[in-house]
Amino acid sequence: MKNFQLILCTALLAGLLGSTGAHAQGTHLRIAAAGNDLGTLDPHRATATPDIGVVSMIFNGLVRITPGKANPEAVEPDLATSWTSSDDKLSWTFTLRDDVQCHGGGKLTADDVVYSLKRAASKDKSSFFAEYSAFQAVEAVDPKTVKITLSKPVPGLLGLLVPYHGGNIVCKAAAEQAGDGFARKPAGTGPFEFVEYQPQQFVKLKANEAYFRGSPQIKEITYRYILSDASRDLAYQSGEIDLSYGRQDDNWIKRMRQLPNSKVGVFGPGELYNVHLNMTQKPLDDVRVRQAIAHAVQRPALAKYKGQEIAREADSVVPQGYLGHESVGLADYSPDKAKKLLAEAGYPDGVTINAIQTTLPSMMNTMQAVQAQLKASGITLNLAPVDHPTFHSQIRQDLSQVVLYAAARFPVADTYLTQFYESDAIVGKPSAVTNFSHCGVADAEIKAARTETDADKQKALWAEAQRKIVDQVCSVPVFEMLQAWAWKESLDFGYPVEGSLSLIPPVTEKTRFVN
Amino acid sequence: MTAFILKRIGFAVITLFAVLTLVFFIVRVLPGDPASVVLGDQASAASIEAMRQKLGLDQPMVFQYLDFLGGVVRGDWGVSMATGRPVVAEVLNVLPYTIELTVAALILGLAFGVPMGIWAAVNRNRIPDYLTRIVSLLGLSAPAFVSAVILLLLFAIQFRWFPVISSGQDTSLGGKLRDLALPAVNLGLIMAAYITRVTRSAMLEVLSQDYVRTARAKGVPNNVVVWRHAFRNSLIPVVTVVGLYLGILIGNSVLTEIVFNRPGLGKLIVGALGQRDYTMLQGMMVIYTFIVVVVNLLTDLVYGLVDPRVQYR
Numbered sequence: 027m028k029n030f031q032l033i034l035c036t037a038l039l040a041g042l043l044g045s046t047g048a049h050a051q052g053t054h055l056r057i058a059a060a061g062n063d064l065g066t067l068d069p070h071r072a073t074a075t076p077d078i079g080v081v082s083m084i085f086n087g088l089v090r091i092t093p094g095k096a097n098p099e100a101v102e103p104d105l106a107t108s109w110t111s112s113d114d115k116l117s118w119t120f121t122l123r124d125d126v127q128c129h130g131g132g133k134l135t136a137d138d139v140v141y142s143l144k145r146a147a148s149k150d151k152s153s154f155f156a157e158y159s160a161f162q163a164v165e166a167v168d169p170k171t172v173k174i175t176l177s178k179p180v181p182g183l184l185g186l187l188v189p190y191h192g193g194n195i196v197c198k199a200a201a202e203q204a205g206d207g208f209a210r211k212p213a214g215t216g217p218f219e220f221v222e223y224q225p226q227q228f229v230k231l232k233a234n235e236a237y238f239r240g241s242p243q244i245k246e247i248t249y250r251y252i253l254s255d256a257s258r259d260l261a262y263q264s265g266e267i268d269l270s271y272g273r274q275d276d277n278w279i280k281r282m283r284q285l286p287n288s289k290v291g292v293f294g295p296g297e298l299y300n301v302h303l304n305m306t307q308k309p310l311d312d313v314r315v316r317q318a319i320a321h322a323v324q325r326p327a328l329a330k331y332k333g334q335e336i337a338r339e340a341d342s343v344v345p346q347g348y349l350g351h352e353s354v355g356l357a358d359y360s361p362d363k364a365k366k367l368l369a370e371a372g373y374p375d376g377v378t379i380n381a382i383q384t385t386l387p388s389m390m391n392t393m394q395a396v397q398a399q400l401k402a403s404g405i406t407l408n409l410a411p412v413d414h415p416t417f418h419s420q421i422r423q424d425l426s427q428v429v430l431y432a433a434a435r436f437p438v439a440d441t442y443l444t445q446f447y448e449s450d451a452i453v454g455k456p457s458a459v460t461n462f463s464h465c466g467v468a469d470a471e472i473k474a475a476r477t478e479t480d481a482d483k484q485k486a487l488w489a490e491a492q493r494k495i496v497d498q499v500c501s502v503p504v505f506e507m508l509q510a511w512a513w514k515e516s517l518d519f520g521y522p523v524e525g526s527l528s529l530i531p532p533v534t535e536k537t538r539f540v541n
Numbered sequence: 542m543t544a545f546i547l548k549r550i551g552f553a554v555i556t557l558f559a560v561l562t563l564v565f566f567i568v569r570v571l572p573g574d575p576a577s578v579v580l581g582d583q584a585s586a587a588s589i590e591a592m593r594q595k596l597g598l599d600q601p602m603v604f605q606y607l608d609f610l611g612g613v614v615r616g617d618w619g620v621s622m623a624t625g626r627p628v629v630a631e632v633l634n635v636l637p638y639t640i641e642l643t644v645a646a647l648i649l650g651l652a653f654g655v656p657m658g659i660w661a662a663v664n665r666n667r668i669p670d671y672l673t674r675i676v677s678l679l680g681l682s683a684p685a686f687v688s689a690v691i692l693l694l695l696f697a698i699q700f701r702w703f704p705v706i707s708s709g710q711d712t713s714l715g716g717k718l719r720d721l722a723l724p725a726v727n728l729g730l731i732m733a734a735y736i737t738r739v740t741r742s743a744m745l746e747v748l749s750q751d752y753v754r755t756a757r758a759k760g761v762p763n764n765v766v767v768w769r770h771a772f773r774n775s776l777i778p779v780v781t782v783v784g785l786y787l788g789i790l791i792g793n794s795v796l797t798e799i800v801f802n803r804p805g806l807g808k809l810i811v812g813a814l815g816q817r818d819y820t821m822l823q824g825m826m827v828i829y830t831f832i833v834v835v836v837n838l839l840t841d842l843v844y845g846l847v848d849p850r851v852q853y854r
Contacts, residue, residue, distance in 0.1 A: 062812040065623070073581025149591060153580045156588070206625050225634045226804035226812075227708050250706065253808075254799050260693050261705040261802070415573035415817050418582065433582070445583060458586035 052539055053245040055517070057530075058258045058267040061251045063226045066209040069194030070145055070152040075529050076271075078190075080229050080249045082528035084129070085196065085214035087189035088120050088139065088172075093532035096295045096525025098349045098438050101184050105134065105195055105215065106172075115179040115479050120172045120187075127236040128197035129219035136166035138198045143174070145201065146192030154192035179477050181484055182349075182438050189216075190436060190527045217242045217535040226251065243538035262288075268517055268539075269531065272510035274388065276333030282512040289515050292335055294525040296506030297434040298345040299392055302446070302462040303501060304427045310379065314371035316499035320357035321364040322403035328395055329505040336510055340503035343447065343495045347525070350439025350475075350488035354496050356503060364403035376404030381428035383409040384417035388507075393430045396504070421462055424453045429462040432507070434529065439488040443472045447495050465500030468492075516540055545853035546838070553834040557827055561613065564826040565606055565819075573817040574598075575622040596622050609823070619820040623813070628824035631809065638708070639805040642797070643790050645725035647783070650732025655779065657733070658740025662748060663767060673737060680734025689727045689800035696723060707801040724801040728794060732786060739782045743775035750774075776847045784840030788833040 061076035069081045090104035091097065106120040126134035145151045147158035163175040180186070187193045200213030212220050217239070218231035228250045233242040252258040255273055262270040263285060272278055272290065282290045301323070309315045329339040338346070341353040368376060383393050390411065397407040407428065412420065421429045435441040444459075445451055449466035451459035468491035475487035495501070509529050520536025576592035577584060584592075593599050597608070612619055618628040661673035697705045707720040747753065748771050756766050795807025806825065813821035844851045 062808055062815070071579075071581075073583060149588060150595075153584055153588070156585055209625065224804070225631065226808050227802075250802070252706070252802050254802075256690055257693070257705060257800050257802055260690075260698060264697050264701065264705045266704060266706050412572070413815075415578065415815060416571070418577060419572045419574055422577070422586070435583070451585075453586075456585075456587045456590070459583060 053243070054248070055244045055246070055533065055537065055539075056248045056250065056266065056268045057533075058250050058252045058261060058270040059530075060253065060255070060258065060271045062253045063251055064223060064229060067212040067220065067223075067229070068209040069189075069196065069212070069214070070154065070192055071209065072191075073153060076251060078528045079530040080231070081194065081212070082189065082216075082530065083218040083231060083247065083533050084212055084216045084220060085189050085194035086126075086216050087193040087195060088122075088187040089184050090188050091527060092521070093534050093536075094519065094521030094523050094525070096293070096347065096437050096527050098182070098185050098188075098436070101188065104189065105139070106187075111183075115181070115183075116176045118174045118176070118183060119167070120174070122170045122172065123238055124170055125238045126215050127234075127238070128200065128215055129213040129234060130197075130200055132197065132199060134195070134197065134215050135169040136172045137169070139172045139195055140164045140166045141198040141201070142195045143172075143192075145196065146194075152192055157186055158192055179479050181475075181477070181479055181481070182440060185436060185438055188527070218244075218247055218533070237535055239535050242535040244533070247533070262512055269511060269513040269533075271530075272512050274333070274336050274507045274510060276335050279333070279335055279510055285512075287515040288512055289517075290510060290512050291523045291531055292508050292510050293523055293531075294345075294347045294508055295434045295437045295527070295529075296338065296345040296347060296508055297432050298340060298343075298442075298506050299430065299432045299504045300340075300343065300446070301396060301502040301504060302429040302431060303499065304424070304429075304463060305498075305500060306464045307427050309371070309373060309377045310427060312371045313498060314367045315373065315377060316502075317357065318364040318367040318371070318377075318403065319400065319405060320499050320502050321360045321367065322400045322405055323357075323396060323502050323504065324359040324399050325356065325504055326359075327399070328392070331395055332392070332505055332507065337505045337507050340505050342492050343501060343503050344439045344442045344488070344492055345434070345437070345506050348435075348437040348439050348442065350485050352439075352485075352489035352492045354489070354492050356496060357499075361403040364405070368404060376406065378406040378408065379427050380408045380410065381430070382417060382420050382426035383411050383430065384414045385411045386414050386417075389430055389432065392504070396430070422453050422458065422460075424462075426462070431460065431462065433460070436527070439492070440472070440476055443468065443488065443491055443495075444476075447491070447500055448472050463500040465495060465498065467498045467500065468494040514539070542853050546842075549838050549841070553831075553838070556834055557830055560830040561610075561823065561827055562606075564823050565609060566602070568817070568819045568822045569602060569605075571817065575817045575819060578816045578818075579623060609820075618824045621813075621818055621821045623816040623818040623821070628820055631821065632806070632824060632828060635804040635806060635809055638798075638803055639791060639794060639807070641721060642724055642728060642794055642803065642805065643787065645721055646728035646732050646790060646794075647787065649725055649729025650736050650786075651783070653729070653733040654736025655740050657737040658779075659744055659767065659772065661737065661741045662744035665745060670741075673741070677734040677737040680730050681738075683731075685727060685731065685796040686800055688730065689724075689797055692723050692727055693800070705802070708803045720803075724797050724803055727797050727801070728790060732790060735782055735786055736779065739778050740775065743778045744771060747771045747775045773847065777844060780840055780843050780847060784836050784843075787836045788829075791829070791832055 059076035059079055065074045065077045066072050069085050072078050072081045086104045088106040089101050092100045092102055105122055107123055109120045111118045128134050143164045147155050147161050149155045160176045160178050160180050162177045165173045167173050197213045201208050204211045210223055217234055217237045219234045221232050222230040228248050231247040233245045235241045258270055261267045279290050282288055303310045303316050325339045329337045344351045400407050446460055447465045449469050450457045451461035452464050453462055471487045471491035475484050478484040511531055516539045518538055518540050519531050521532055523531045576589045580592055620627050621631055657673050661670045664670050693705055696703045703723050707724050753771055756770050794805055795811055798805040798808045810825045
């Protein structure tokens with residue numbers, strides 16, 4: 027009997043251990059994203075970084091930014107082979123490829139594109155409808171031709187048609203059939219198609235063998251949600267993950283690089299950390315106080331504190347690398363100047379300002395560092411810590427004098443300027459987005475640039491807007507954080523990874539494991 | 542007995558109703574808004590308002606409450622405000638994982654805790670007692686996320702016996718057991734620490750009773766004294782602790798779920814809280830309350846099995 031028990035235990039243990047180690051390699055790509063669970067796979071609703079990552083593998087746009095880049099000027103054909111526009115830039119005609127298959131069957135036609143763009147512009151179906159407000163009509167001229175008529179010129183039109191946010195083209199039949207369920211059963215035309223979603227665990231994708239650029243070399247993708255940084259790193263280290271979302275931290279980068287057969291990529295677009303100052307509230311309504319704050323913040327030290335490789339010092343109110351970004355020169359660090367400005371403004375003993383602050387560690391430690399720097403210039407910054415959803419709610423109710431906000435947007439100056447510095451976006455208004463400073467000093471330039479068809483003039487307008495905003499110190503830009511991912515040395519994306527709109531290295535039909 | 546159970550069920554219904562009402566209003570008083578979570582941080586105030594209307598959040602709170610109660614009576618728990626899927630379906634998706642983990646931890650806790658407690662009591666103030674007390678103190682004081690990372694470093698990275706990702710990598714029975722092993726040990730160790738201490742003190746009390754001395758004086762062998770005479774009579778506090786701790790275990794499994802990448806109720810509730818998913822939070826709170834009520838009822842019933850003197854009225 028004892029022998030039997032011993033044999034049983036040994037067999038069970040051998041069974042348990044025997045099945046370890048057979049990690050799939052070769053054509054199965056295992057990705058770890060930082061998140062608790064999937065939010066939505068509806069590309070017209072997805073805003074969270076982990077959601078956008080997986081959506082980017084399922085959908086195409088009419089055009090795309092070359093994989094591995096985040097430069098909106100690197101636009102190339104995607105579903106459309108060519109396009110033309112009228113002289114007044116109000117009418118655009120796109121010719122589609124005729125070899126594109128929808129996931130689940132059916133050829134992609136102009137009807138799908140029309141349906142998709144109308145869906146992106148619909149208030150009920152899309153979170154990005156406002157960006158498509160100039161779309162007067164979208165029509166299918168014939169099965170291969172789509173015509174877009176605009177109510178006013180949109181110079182960044184192609185940027186709205188790349189596979190990002192509303193530019194993702196969905197397949198009409200699948201979207202109509204699924205209704206609200208599309209968020210869990212998406213169908214596009216991309217290199218990978220949706221197979222399965224396991225709550226709190228993973229999304230599984232398989233290769234779209236009919237992909238128009240050729241059958242993907244990776245045949246299966248498991249896209250896992252791993253919330254804990256430590257577990258994600260350990261899963262990568264143990265070989266259970268091939269491509270892992272990283273921490274925005276130089277120590278993490280160094281540690282991952284030291285692992286055998288491991289690579290780390292650091293790329294843009296940058297996420298700009300910006301301290302917005304409410305210009306309507308005392309004492310911040312005085313520009314000298316705002317200037318004092320700008321002089322009291324030591325940007326190089328903060329960037330160094332966040333990490334020399336992952337962070338770079340900000341040089342404007344629009345992140346570097348964005349189309350239209352202008353290095354306008356920010357205030358130098360000088361506690362003496364800050365104190366002098368405060369005295370001139372009638373605050374010789376310093377000022378006290380209040381901020382509602384999220385407890386999210388990366389935001390909290392940044393704000394605490396800013397708080398310590400301001401103190402040296404006689405500026406007391408009181409922080410009221412709240413959890414992240416509360417923070418988002420309260421700053422939109424205009425309850426915080428100072429708001430530290432970190433954001434990466436579609437890399438065109440217009441997006442940033444419109445959402446953070448145009449009067450329409452001031453919090454409290456029905457059209458509010460994220461203008462926490464009540465800044466409106468560059469409305470004319472921002473509006474004019476939006477419809478300026480001459481690229482050079484448009485850039486000049488954006489540069490002028492940035493100068494005005496910096497002069498009036500609507501906000502104090504601090505540093506930009508880049509994206510960091512770790513991947514197996516054997517993983518080849520097929521493109522150099524210099525940037526990525528979806529904030530994940532480009533997983534395309536060319537991605538493969540090499541020996 | 543039947544009257545007792547019926548009375549307890551009646552109390553349970555009242556408790557559930559009270560919890561439901563409290564949770565309904567508390568989550569809505571919290572700052573934060575599911576509409577803005579659904580739409581993301583680039584959404585305009587107007588579109589957030591439109592989403593609030595779609596979710597019914599623009600209605601007066603009393604109307605929302607009555608609507609919700611009506612749904613509950615009809616067995617409709619509503620749909621998650623964040624995902625649009627039925628609350629019940631979302632919960633049922635992950636409930637088996639939580640039950641697996643809790644039951645496994647409980648079994649491990651009992652398997653290690655009870656013998657260690659008895660061993661310590663029998664050897665009071667000798668080396669086994671000191672050793673057990675130190676080990677159980679360590680078990681009680683080590684935070685679950687620290688012990689989890691240590692277990693992973695040791696058994697998943699160093700020895701490579703178990704996976705870091707404890708879910709869904711291998712669906713065979715062996716694979717499932719392997720997935721469950723480290724998380725269950727992590728939770729089970731804490732449970733074992735509690736049970737060890739309670740068993741020890743209960744046994745010490747019983748062992749000092751007159752009837753034990755009498756049994757020893759009669760020449761009853763030590764084994765029989767400990768296991769038959771003393772152990773059974775020391776079970777009531779152990780059962781109480783197991784009952785109490787089971788509820789806590791289900792609630793506390795969140796850290797273990799996060800570190801070992803297991804789905805479960807804990808992760809679901811943390812996600813719902815972060816997203817201000819009112820309907821999901823309401824559903825989850827009722828489920829937690831229900832579990833605690835049921836476990837308490839079962840604990841009371843087990844008292845009768847353990848101690849025939851207990852009467853149900």
